[in-house]
Amino acid sequence: MTDAGAFGADRLWIGTSWKMNKGLDESHRYIRGLRDYVQSTPLPGVQPFIIPSFTAVTTVREELGADSPVLLGVQNAHWEDEGAWTGEVSVAQAKDAGAQLVEIGHSERREHFGETVETTRRKVAATLAHGLMPLLCIGESAETKQAGGSSRFILDQAAGALDGLADEQLRRVLIAYEPIWAIGEHGRPATVEELRRPFADLAREYGGRTSGLLYGGSVNLDNAQELLGIEHVTGLFIGRAAWQLPGYLRILEIAAAHATVTAADPHAS
């Protein structure tokens, strides 16, 4: 299987989590369409990834095949390899099922399932120990933003999960900045202006030291291009707009066009 660890900061990471959506039939259809698309369409400079529900992970793995250019992730994983942890799935099990990425610390998990900075730290460590890539999600609430504390908050979340990693471990980490106020049906997309500062702050700490700094939260077909143009943004983590395959494919195309332009002229974005 393609080793996710072989990838680095030289590409735009464009991925979607399906959250708690899609049965096996729908997962199958989506992935078959995606597989056919990536087989016939070059996506220079773009790294696609898909994060289905646990129930669909093996179906997606089988449909993608072992050497797919599309990476496969899970939405959560426990730090222990095995044991009496009812309802949990370990990083080791996720790897066994064919996952290459582990999403960690999404705000929905922090809010509803007791995810803490400490559990994100353990999950990042376990993910790296098994040779998978952690996709660490960080983001502040509307109240924290209002009070002017966004940067401190997200840097603390990131440091709490990543401090102490060796340089070569950090290089395998993806960070997704997903402000809570921008996520989901009740969210509004962050503006380019609002994103400059958090990405500059994240880049100061982690720029060039991780595999990527992604933005997530109400990404759609209309804003994908300008979001990719923000300095230090090296990918998009998408929910609703990519749950139907045509939406995801369109954003992949936008990213490939962006990557081609910036490869030709690094100052173009």
Ligand code: PGA
């Ligand atoms: P959304 O979800 O694109 O539907 O806002 C983003 C996310 O939760 O990562």
